[in-house]
Amino acid sequence: xxxxxxxxxxxxxxxxxxxxxxxxxxxxxxxxxxxxxxxxxxx
Amino acid sequence: xxxxxxxxxxxxxxxxxxxxxxxxxxxxxxxxxxxxxxxxxxxxxxxxxxxxxxxxxxxxxxxxxxxxxxxxxxxxxxxxxxxxxxxxxxxxxxxxxxxxxxxxxxxxxxxxxxxxxxxxxxxxxxxxxxxxxxxxxxxxxxxxxxxxxxxxxxxxxxxxxxxxxxxxxxxxxxxxxxxxxxxxxxxxxxxxxxxxxxxxxxxxxxxxxxxxxxxxxxxxxxxxxxxxxxxxxxxxxxxxxxxxxxxxxxxxxxxxxxxxxxxxxxxxxxxxxxxxxxxxxxxxxxxxxxxxxxxxxxxxxxxxxxxxxxxxxxxxxxxxxxxxxxxxxxxxxxxxxxxxxxxxxxxxxxxxxxxxxxxxxxxxxxxxxxxxxxxxxxxxxxxxxxxxxxxxxxxxxxxxxxxxxxxxxxxxxxxxxxxxxxxxxxxxxxxxxxxxxxxxxxxxxxxxxxxxxxxxxxxxxxxxxxxxxxxxxxxxxxxxxxxxxxxxxxxxxxxxxxxxxxxxxxxxxxxxxxxxxxxxxxxxxxxxxxxxxxxxxxxxxxxxxxxxxxxxxxxxxxxxxxxxxxxxxxxxxxxxxxxxxxxxxxxxxxxxxxxxxxxxxxxxxxxxxxxxxxxxxxxxxxxxxxxxxxxxxxxxxxxxxxxxxxxxxxxxxxxxxxxxxxxxxxx
Numbered sequence: 001x002x003x004x005x006x007x008x009x010x011x012x013x014x015x016x017x018x019x020x021x022x023x024x025x026x027x028x029x030x031x032x033x034x035x036x037x038x039x040x041x042x043x
Numbered sequence: 044x045x046x047x048x049x050x051x052x053x054x055x056x057x058x059x060x061x062x063x064x065x066x067x068x069x070x071x072x073x074x075x076x077x078x079x080x081x082x083x084x085x086x087x088x089x090x091x092x093x094x095x096x097x098x099x100x101x102x103x104x105x106x107x108x109x110x111x112x113x114x115x116x117x118x119x120x121x122x123x124x125x126x127x128x129x130x131x132x133x134x135x136x137x138x139x140x141x142x143x144x145x146x147x148x149x150x151x152x153x154x155x156x157x158x159x160x161x162x163x164x165x166x167x168x169x170x171x172x173x174x175x176x177x178x179x180x181x182x183x184x185x186x187x188x189x190x191x192x193x194x195x196x197x198x199x200x201x202x203x204x205x206x207x208x209x210x211x212x213x214x215x216x217x218x219x220x221x222x223x224x225x226x227x228x229x230x231x232x233x234x235x236x237x238x239x240x241x242x243x244x245x246x247x248x249x250x251x252x253x254x255x256x257x258x259x260x261x262x263x264x265x266x267x268x269x270x271x272x273x274x275x276x277x278x279x280x281x282x283x284x285x286x287x288x289x290x291x292x293x294x295x296x297x298x299x300x301x302x303x304x305x306x307x308x309x310x311x312x313x314x315x316x317x318x319x320x321x322x323x324x325x326x327x328x329x330x331x332x333x334x335x336x337x338x339x340x341x342x343x344x345x346x347x348x349x350x351x352x353x354x355x356x357x358x359x360x361x362x363x364x365x366x367x368x369x370x371x372x373x374x375x376x377x378x379x380x381x382x383x384x385x386x387x388x389x390x391x392x393x394x395x396x397x398x399x400x401x402x403x404x405x406x407x408x409x410x411x412x413x414x415x416x417x418x419x420x421x422x423x424x425x426x427x428x429x430x431x432x433x434x435x436x437x438x439x440x441x442x443x444x445x446x447x448x449x450x451x452x453x454x455x456x457x458x459x460x461x462x463x464x465x466x467x468x469x470x471x472x473x474x475x476x477x478x479x480x481x482x483x484x485x486x487x488x489x490x491x492x493x494x495x496x497x498x499x500x501x502x503x504x505x506x507x508x509x510x511x512x513x514x515x516x517x518x519x520x521x522x523x524x525x526x527x528x529x530x531x532x533x534x535x536x537x538x539x540x541x542x543x544x545x546x547x548x549x550x551x552x553x554x555x556x557x558x559x560x561x562x563x564x565x566x567x568x569x570x571x572x573x574x575x576x577x578x579x580x581x582x583x584x585x586x587x588x589x590x591x592x593x594x595x596x597x598x599x600x601x602x603x604x605x606x607x608x609x610x611x612x613x614x615x616x617x618x619x620x621x622x623x624x625x626x627x628x629x630x631x632x633x634x635x636x637x638x639x640x641x642x643x644x645x646x647x648x649x650x651x652x653x654x655x656x657x658x659x660x661x662x663x664x665x666x667x668x669x670x671x672x673x674x675x676x677x678x679x680x681x682x683x684x685x686x687x688x689x690x691x692x693x694x695x696x697x698x699x700x701x702x703x704x705x706x707x708x709x710x
Contacts, residue, residue, distance in 0.1 A: 001319040004154055005326065011147050012330050018144065018337040021137035024060050025344040028129055029351055031067045034087055035116050036355075038074065041095055042109040 053139075056132055063129075070115040074108070123357045130348060134361050137341050148327075148334055155327055159320055165313045172310045179303045186292045186299070196292045203285030210278035213271050220268040227261045 075090040078097050084090055098104040188194025234250045234257075241247065345361050352359050 001158060001316045001323055004151060004158065005319065005323050007147075008151055008323065008326055008330055011144060011151070012326075012333065015144060015330070015333055015337055017140045018137065018334075018341055020057065021133055021140060022337065022341040022344045024057065024064065025130075025133050025137070025341075025348050027064045027068070028060075028126070028133075029344065029348045031064065031071060032126065032351055032355070034071055034091075035112060037088075038091060038112040039109060041091065042098075042105040042112070 053136055056136060060129060060133070070118060074111045074115050123355065126352060126355075127357050127359055130352060130357075130359050130361075134345055137345065141338050141341065144334055145338075148331055151327060152331070155323065158316070159324070162317060162320060165317055169310055169313050169317075172306050172313075176303050176306045176310070179299050179306070183296060183299045183303075186296050196289050196296070199285045199288040199292065203282050203289065206278045206282035206285060210275050210282060213275035213278060217268055217271045217275060220264045220271065224261055224264050224268070227257045227264070231257050231261075 071087055072090075075087070075094050078090070078094040080090050080093040084093065094108060098108060184194065186195045188197050231254050234254050238247055238250050349359060349361050
């Protein structure tokens with residue numbers, strides 16, 4: 001059980017790898033949306 | 044591919060994307076440079092709001108912002124192809140990672156399930172171990188007794204002691220016999236000596252009989268001694284045997300202890316497993332929840348981006364990842380193999396990017412209607428205002444006073460605005476119809492309508508403009524603001540150093556760099572500085588927001604430059620002096636304004652001070668007075684006027700001149 005727990009700990013510590021991708025997708029989406037928003041607002 | 048290589052590839056993809064996004068965010072941020080946005084605003088949406096408020100209905104300014112925005116996108120190569128590639132790369136990477144962690148968590152859940160299914164066995168095992176330990180304890184008790192009493196060891200020790208005592212007793216008896224034998228031997232020897240000295244047959248006979256008796260006793264004693272010695276040896280052997288038994292029992296005791304310790308360790312291990320079981324189960328559940336949450340966020344972000352890209356004409360589609368049952372949570376669910384989001388096999392319909400600067404029709408700013416002086420205007424009106432020139436259409440524009448240098452178009456526009464804002468030479472407010480008439484002559488189209496409406500609303504309180512009103516007026520100033528920002532932007536540390544050195548100021552490199560950073564570095568700071576210049580100029584309209592929003596350090600740095608210039612101007616080379624004048628001093632040098640403008644400035648500026656209790660304004664006023672620079676034309680500078688006015692009029696918040704008060708009443 002200790003080994004299992006150690007493996008689990010390692011997984012939890014690295015789950016942010018998924019978050020990292022999500023953040024990049026969100027960032028790019030936000031940037032695109034914002035450029036679109038500026039275009040829309042000033043048109 | 045090895046795991047390390049995979050990680051390196053992933054890292055490379057991510058780093059490249061992050062770099063691009065950093066650049067994109069910076070470019071997006073730069074789009075708002077040049078607008079009057081407080082430093083503490085970091086959110087681009089808020090910046091956009093500020094920019095839009097500032098722009099108002101000014102179509103030219105709107106077009107400028109849109110062009111900057113499109114240019115930023117173009118520079119970032121945010122083409123459909125790049126965006127589509129990003130999407131594919133990111134979804135491939137995201138799905139790969141989700142698959143990886145999904146597998147890992149699932150494996151752990153399986154492992155956990157297997158382990159927990161053995162919990163009952165483990166409990167039985169513990170019971171079994173307990174019984175074994177109990178049996179071992181019983182054996183120990185047999186050997187060592189209970190509470191140190193009784194037991195095989197104690198019994199053996201007791202017997203050993205008894206044997207030892209008996210052996211000791213036997214030894215004592217042997218010693219006694221030997222002593223008696225020695226005594227007999229002495230007596231016999233003594234009788235034998237006596238026999239040597241006598242020939243008496245009677246005495247010899249008596250001695251012989253006594254010696255025979257003594258030897259008989261000795262023989263008995265020797266026999267007893269042999270018997271006792273045998274018994275002694277038996278007791279010694281018996282004692283040795285008991286001692287051996289004791290050692291054997293003690294060894295057995297140690298073995299039992301070791302066995303008990305080992306059993307206890309096994310029991311502890313199993314107990315620990317059982318204790319950890321719910322804890323790890325909970326942690327596993329949390330990890331699963333965290334994973335599911337991150338996965339959902341990822342899916343949502345993919346969906347959002349997919350929708351956005353589709354709206355932009357980029358035909359990409361990502362599959363949803365199939366929900367997985369959590370192992371052990373619902374046994375009835377048969378987990379499907381997770382379907383990982385991958386760019387679909389179907390061909391992606393390529394479309395031209397929506398955002399493509401060259402495709403966008405660029406709305407060129409409509410040139411301002413340049414008003415020509417109207418020679419037909421009445422002489423009376425011209426005389427009433429020597430700085431105003433009548434036009435063909437019967438309207439008015441200010442003209443240049445040849446005795447006063449006009450530095451750039453911005454000053455002309457400013458002067459025009461001061462004129463059309465509707466103050467007379469004394470700074471008094473004109474009646475609204477007269478003011479509107481001027482506005483109509485100076486401005487055209489939408490601008491006119493906007494400004495006219497704004498000014499109409501302001502007729503009773505020109506020094507208390509609302510933010511929107513200020514912004515509307517500011518829009519008129521846009522054109523020369525941009526050019527000023529460009530010239531200031533050309534400044535760098537070396538240039539500043541050169542200028543200051545020419546002025547006899549040798550600053551330390553660190554101080555120089557600090558001063559440069561505070562005053563010039565970065566687009567936003569340049570714009571702030573530029574705004575600061577403009578706010579001085581626009582003080583006539585009661586707009587001092589830009590300067591009052593400057594940090595104290597920035598103000599100090601700026602004042603330092605001004606003061607240094609004032610002190611060292613004569614030592615500058617003509618070229619540096621010219622540059623310094625052009626880039627730094629001109630914008631706040633009211634003496635370059637037309638005479639009428641100076642008067643307007645003076646009046647409105649003082650009125651603004653009188654109506655405003657903001658202490659920062661005292662600093663501004665002091666800075667302006669300090670920045671006084673004699674012009675070559677020896678014109679009456681605004682700062683001269685201001686000083687005069689300051690001397691004539693009470694300081695801030697003190698009694699205003701009666702004339703001013705009367706003017707207020709009129710308004």
